[in-house]
Amino acid sequence: MxxxxxxxxTQPYPEVLDSFMKVSQRYFGNPSSLHSLGAEAEKLLSQSRKQAADLLGVRENEVFFTSGGTEGNNLAIKGAAVKHSKRGRHIISTAVEHPSVKEALEQIREELDFEITYLGVDEEGRISLEELVQALRPDTILVSIMHVNNETGTIQPIEEAGAILSKYPKVLFHVDHVQGAGKVRLDIQRCKIDLLTLSSHKVHGLKGNGILYIRNGVQISPLFAGGSQESRFRSGTENVAGIVAMARALRITMTxxxxxxxxxxxxxxxxxxxxxxxxxxxxxxxxxxxxxxxxxxxxxxxxxxxxxxxxxxxxxxxxxxxxxxxxxxxxxxxxxxxxxxxxxxxxxxxxxxxxxxxxxxxxxxxxxxxxxxxxxxxxxx
Ligand SMILES: Cc1ncc(COP(=O)(O)O)c(C=O)c1O
CATH class of the missing domain: 3.90.1150.10 (Aspartate Aminotransferase, domain 1)
Incomplete structure (x- = not known):
């Protein structure tokens, strides 16, 4: 074949499947439980968070585990929209985003009365930075631009966009890094990114796991309310085995x-x-x-x-x-x-x-x- x-x-690495099996069998405790089985699971969770943070060049408390790229993109966009709608209802994105960005934006346009500006692209699939500057308004709260396009592979000028947006401290910058991870280097700090989405199954991990990077100090509303896991940004019992497997997949991919x-x-x-x-x-x-x-x-x-x-x-x-x-x-x-x-x-x-x-x-x-x-x-x- x-x-x-x-x-x-992608096909999961054998080591990823091995980690998933071992953790599922031996460390099945709920990381929120007080007893030792819970503590063991919690330890694995923090080790995975640290590994992922080190690989991404960010702090541990900026890594939030999600169910994948679709959730990460929805959490970043809807979470920012709900949290900051009193300040402004304008978002800038591009005409070539993945449906998990495009449809999330369309939903908040229809249901929360937001205005969305979609930047067009040239024949290489790239946005124009001049158009980005022109599109910024006093009521813009978020700019969402993908790193690597999932259909053509075009890389967007994320660093340049970040430099522009750093002059607008109230505008959040979200990057869908799902197709870029492990393929095209991206310096999250240097690019001044506030929110960044990753998905495990695109880097030989398992389906149903992902990461949303949320820069320290950035405020967004959670999509899921509940037991306050993931510092309240994402309630729900963590998929510990999948998360350990994801950290391993990321490590192998980035080696x-x-x-x-x-x-x-x-x-x-x-x-x-x-x-x-x-x-x-x-x-x-x-x-x-x-x-x-x-x-x-x-x-x-x-x-x-x-x-x-x-x-x-x-x-x-x-x-x-x-x-x-x-x-x-x-x-x-x-x-x-x-x-x-x-x-x-x-x-x-x-x-x-x-x-x-x-x-x-x-x-x-x-x-x-x-x-x-x-x-x-x-x-x-
Ligand atoms: C660019 C991009 N963003 C987001 C996603 C959604 O990720 P997931 O399948 O983990 O929900 C994909 C999946 O194809 C993608 O290519």
């Missing part, structure tokens, strides 16, 4: 990260060269300023769902758009925002790699893709 759908999810991402980039370059030489293929992922693991291209006029199925018959797994859109037969909203071309946005294919992929897999994929596309064109003729 060749698994090229790592932006949808020798530069060497791993260089190799991933080499594999992607080979696929890019192989695909670019095929008939009527348009590359959507920019050649500069994109994360190493994602390659998105369009084959206008071809039903790419058929291509995905034909590749699957050869045990090669890729996707058309993002996993959440592909089942709805939606076209790529990111590619549409970039090129304003629905034919191009309707015919995308996304390859997404991890450090578990090899150059041989890339060669195998290129010849399979060439074969399938040639056959399809002949059938259509």
């Amino acid at each position: 060749i698994y090229f759908d790592n932006s949808a999810t 020798d990260m530069d060497i791993k991402t260089e190799e991933i980039d080499r594999i992607r370059k080979r696929i890019r060269d192989g695909i670019s030489s095929m008939d009527s293929v348009s590359m959507n992922t920019p050649s500069d300023g994109s994360a190493p693991h994602i390659l998105n291209f369009s084959v206008p006029g071809i039903n790419t769902e058929v291509v995905v199925r034909a590749l699957q018959e050869r045990e090669i797994f890729v996707s058309t758009t993002s996993a959440c859109s592909s089942k709805k037969k939606a076209s790529s909203s990111t590619v549409l925002a970039m090129f304003k071309d629905s034919r191009r946005a309707d015919s995308t294919l996304r390859i997404s790699l991890s450090s578990q992929n090899t150059m041989e897999e890339a060669e195998h994929f290129i010849s399979a893709a060439e074969d399938i596309l040639t056959n399809l064109r002949e059938v259509m003729r």
Whole structure:
């Protein structure tokens, strides 16, 4: 099998599964319990928090465990909106965010009477910093910009945006780092980020775990009220085994990260060269300023769902758009925002790699893709 759908999810590392099993069996106590079983679980929780904080270059008391990227993004956005709505009801984001950002914003627009400015992107999928400056208003309370786009891999200018926003101390800065984690370095402190979302299953951890970084002093309202876990930001008994597994996944992913991402980039370059030489293929992922693991291209006029199925018959797994859109037969909203071309946005294919992929897999994929596309064109003729 060749698994090229790592932006949808990654295969958990064996060590991650091992940690999950061990902690589930031996340390099943509730970390809030007073007895020793609870204390053991609580100790594991704080060790994991410290490990995650060290890896992210932040303080332990700035790491809050969540159920994943969707919750982290909702907590950051709705939590900021509810907490600061008396000060202002304007938020700035981009036209290419993941649905867990976009739909959260649309919900507060409809239900809490917020105004949302969506910054457009250029043909590389990048926002303009001048437009960001122009969009800021006295009633802006939050700016939410993703680090790495989940469909095309485009990297947004987070550090530059952070520098601009540092001149507006009342405006919170949220970054969806779900696709960037372990692939593109991001200095949370230097980028002046207030809130940052991570998801475990995108870095070979398990589904149902994530982190929201909340900078010390930043105030947001919780989505879940209850037993005051996670310093009241996120009530609910912690998934200790999943959290320990996540810290381990993050550690393995970030060990020798530069060497791993260089190799991933080499594999992607080979696929890019192989695909670019095929008939009527348009590359959507920019050649500069994109994360190493994602390659998105369009084959206008071809039903790419058929291509995905034909590749699957050869045990090669890729996707058309993002996993959440592909089942709805939606076209790529990111590619549409970039090129304003629905034919191009309707015919995308996304390859997404991890450090578990090899150059041989890339060669195998290129010849399979060439074969399938040639056959399809002949059938259509
Ligand atoms: C950029 C981005 N943000 C958020 C999410 C949601 O994360 P989760 O699947 O952990 O809810 C995803 C998942 O695909 C993503 O790619």
